[in-house]
Amino acid sequence: MNPIDTDKFTRRFGRTVALSDVTLAVPEGSICAVLGPNGAGKTTLLETLLNLLEPSAGSAQVLGCDSRRLGPAQFARIGYVSETQRVDERLRIGELLDVVRDLYPTWDRALEAKLLRLFELPVDRRFKALSRGMRIRALFVAALAFRPKLLVLDEPFSGLDPVMRDDLVTTVIDLALEDGSTVLLSSHDIDEVERIASDVIFLDQGRLVLAEETEALRSRHRKVVARLATAGAAASPREEWLGFERAGETVSFVATSAVEETDWSRELGGGASVTTAPLTLKEIYLAHARARQGRKE
Amino acid sequence: METMKAFWRYDWTLNRGRLIALAVIAALSPLAGIVSRSGLDSGSALVIFFAAFTGFSILLFPVLLLGYVSNLGRTGAPLDFRHFSHLLPIEPGKWALAKVVSVIVLGVLIPAALWLGMSIAVVCLSARAVFLPWQDLMPLLLSCQVIVSFVAAGAVWVMLFESLMPRAQDQGSRLLTLGLCGVGVFFCAELLVHGVTSIRSLEKAVTTSLPFWKAACEAGLLLVLVVAIGLIYVRYCQNRRLGQVLLLALGTLVVVDAARALLWW
Numbered sequence: 001m002n003p004i005d006t007d008k009f010t011r012r013f014g015r016t017v018a019l020s021d022v023t024l025a026v027p028e029g030s031i032c033a034v035l036g037p038n039g040a041g042k043t044t045l046l047e048t049l050l051n052l053l054e055p056s057a058g059s060a061q062v063l064g065c066d067s068r069r070l071g072p073a074q075f076a077r078i079g080y081v082s083e084t085q086r087v088d089e090r091l092r093i094g095e096l097l098d099v100v101r102d103l104y105p106t107w108d109r110a111l112e113a114k115l116l117r118l119f120e121l122p123v124d125r126r127f128k129a130l131s132r133g134m135r136i137r138a139l140f141v142a143a144l145a146f147r148p149k150l151l152v153l154d155e156p157f158s159g160l161d162p163v164m165r166d167d168l169v170t171t172v173i174d175l176a177l178e179d180g181s182t183v184l185l186s187s188h189d190i191d192e193v194e195r196i197a198s199d200v201i202f203l204d205q206g207r208l209v210l211a212e213e214t215e216a217l218r219s220r221h222r223k224v225v226a227r228l229a230t231a232g233a234a235a236s237p238r239e240e241w242l243g244f245e246r247a248g249e250t251v252s253f254v255a256t257s258a259v260e261e262t263d264w265s266r267e268l269g270g271g272a273s274v275t276t277a278p279l280t281l282k283e284i285y286l287a288h289a290r291a292r293q294g295r296k297e
Numbered sequence: 298m299e300t301m302k303a304f305w306r307y308d309w310t311l312n313r314g315r316l317i318a319l320a321v322i323a324a325l326s327p328l329a330g331i332v333s334r335s336g337l338d339s340g341s342a343l344v345i346f347f348a349a350f351t352g353f354s355i356l357l358f359p360v361l362l363l364g365y366v367s368n369l370g371r372t373g374a375p376l377d378f379r380h381f382s383h384l385l386p387i388e389p390g391k392w393a394l395a396k397v398v399s400v401i402v403l404g405v406l407i408p409a410a411l412w413l414g415m416s417i418a419v420v421c422l423s424a425r426a427v428f429l430p431w432q433d434l435m436p437l438l439l440s441c442q443v444i445v446s447f448v449a450a451g452a453v454w455v456m457l458f459e460s461l462m463p464r465a466q467d468q469g470s471r472l473l474t475l476g477l478c479g480v481g482v483f484f485c486a487e488l489l490v491h492g493v494t495s496i497r498s499l500e501k502a503v504t505t506s507l508p509f510w511k512a513a514c515e516a517g518l519l520l521v522l523v524v525a526i527g528l529i530y531v532r533y534c535q536n537r538r539l540g541q542v543l544l545l546a547l548g549t550l551v552v553v554d555a556a557r558a559l560l561w562w
Contacts, residue, residue: 047378050384052378052379052383052384053378071386071388072386072387072388073386074386075384075385075386075387076386078384080384082379084379085379085381086379086380086381087380087381088311090310090311091307091310091311095306095307095310096381098306099303099306099307099310100303100385102299102302102303103299103300103303103385103386103387104386139381142381
């Protein structure tokens with residue numbers, strides 16, 4: 001069973017549709033990145049999955065439980081870190097850990113101590129006196145020390161310096177791999193998650209653009225550049241070719257399906273000289289986003 | 298039970314200032330009654346100030362209690378869906394139940410027990426009935442010194458109050474602090490300058506005119522006092538603008554006072 005399954009998951013704020021008919025599955029043990037521009041619905045998706053917001057329509061199963069009925073049994077296995085998460089500023093790091101420690105049966109004190117040491121956190125410092133980086137690291141300790149089965153991270157690395165970000169990412173991934181946990185991670189920085197995400201979900205204006213394994217996504221997308229044998233060849237672009245451009249006898253586009261099996265000479269007219277190149281996650285995302293934008297216009 | 302324990306640890310960490318203030322007020326309240334009676338007998342300004350200070354505390358008690366009941370912390374945990382407590386593995390309603398128990402025990406039962414204990418102690422020790430501190434002060438409200446004492450005591454309480462309550466929600470109390478503190482400090486300084494330490498000496502002081510040089514010294518002294526307090530306040534509150542406003546308000550009072558002294562002369 002997948003840790004997260006949604007079916008036409010929808011969330012509206014008044015007349016604004018923040019999330020629209022999102023149907024997806026997050027496989028167990030995966031590191032799934034939710035990507036999209038600001039306002040795409042990433043935070044709304046995560047907050048609705050965790051029942052912080054109620055869905056307007058559709059449903060979701062989180063750790064085998066309806067998201068509307070999440071209770072202590074599920075929350076004891078879900079770790080959550082968000083840049084918008086509120087903690088009383090007067091609390092010290094140690095006090096926060098004292099408060100939450102006894103609530104988790106699986107709390108690992110050795111791991112807590114290890115993380116505090118690794119992140120160089122002063123336990124007697126109040127949250128109001130912490131830098132953004134320290135604050136996030138403190139929240140990570142509280143979210144990781146009970147070895148959650150599902151770790152939900154909402155833009156946790158944005159605004160951190162590269163060294164700190166790298167340390168955090170490495171720690172989170174190592175722990176997730178060690179425990180076989182599932183990580184659902186939202187970000188608008190695609191470069192940031194490219195190297196760690198096993199699965200990706202693209203959102204745009206509350207709609208699901210695609211949800212797929214990263215490797216499969218990369219392998220079926222190619223940048224295609226072809227020099228045509230005759231100027232009249234390749235009369236019309238296909239729907240699965242994104243960003244189709246033509247300059248004289250040269251055409252370029254992003255092919256989105258069955259790239260390896262395609263007989264490009266036949267597709268583009270006999271005699272065409274074709275080169276294909278792999279794309280980064282960011283390039284794939286941009287190709288889809290621009291295509292969607294083009295369709296709207 | 299783990300949920301309750303976790304909540305109480307959290308609640309005590311955040312609200313111990315309020316809870317200790319509630320307990321202290323409850324314990325001091327019977328004492329204030331007996332002290333105010335002594336103040337009447339002796340006419341001592343210090344005793345009246347203490348009685349007024351404690352009298353104000355009784356007015357603040359429900360406000361502090363309300364603040365404690367309605368707020369888990371500065372972020373307003375119960376209503377703020379992004380508060381970390383919403384994702385803790387706790388039974389629905391347990392967090393709120395723990396708060397209710399805390400309010401009853403820490404906010405009501407313990408202060409009530411302290412008040413009762415202190416009342417019994419005061420009655421036993423002084424052989425006098427306990428009464429509310431302001432009862433004996435009412436006839437004295439016409440006295441300028443009592444008003445001044447009240448204002449100064451109120452100012453001190455508001456400053457304490459402000460340090461206990463969330464800053465963001467208390468813009469009003471800041472302004473009140475500013476006003477009361479200014480007026481209180483001004484009148485206290487005024488009384489000190491005139492050597493007024495009791496009700497009886499007040500009457501003499503307000504009817505005595507000062508020579509010009511003494512009036513000027515008084516104004517200068519007050520100015521120094523005002524600047525010093527303003528600077529301390531700026532430092533304490535980390536709020537330059539507030540300090541500037543305070544300086545401006547108190548400076549105006551100094552000018553008015555100097556003008557009054559000149560007119561007398």
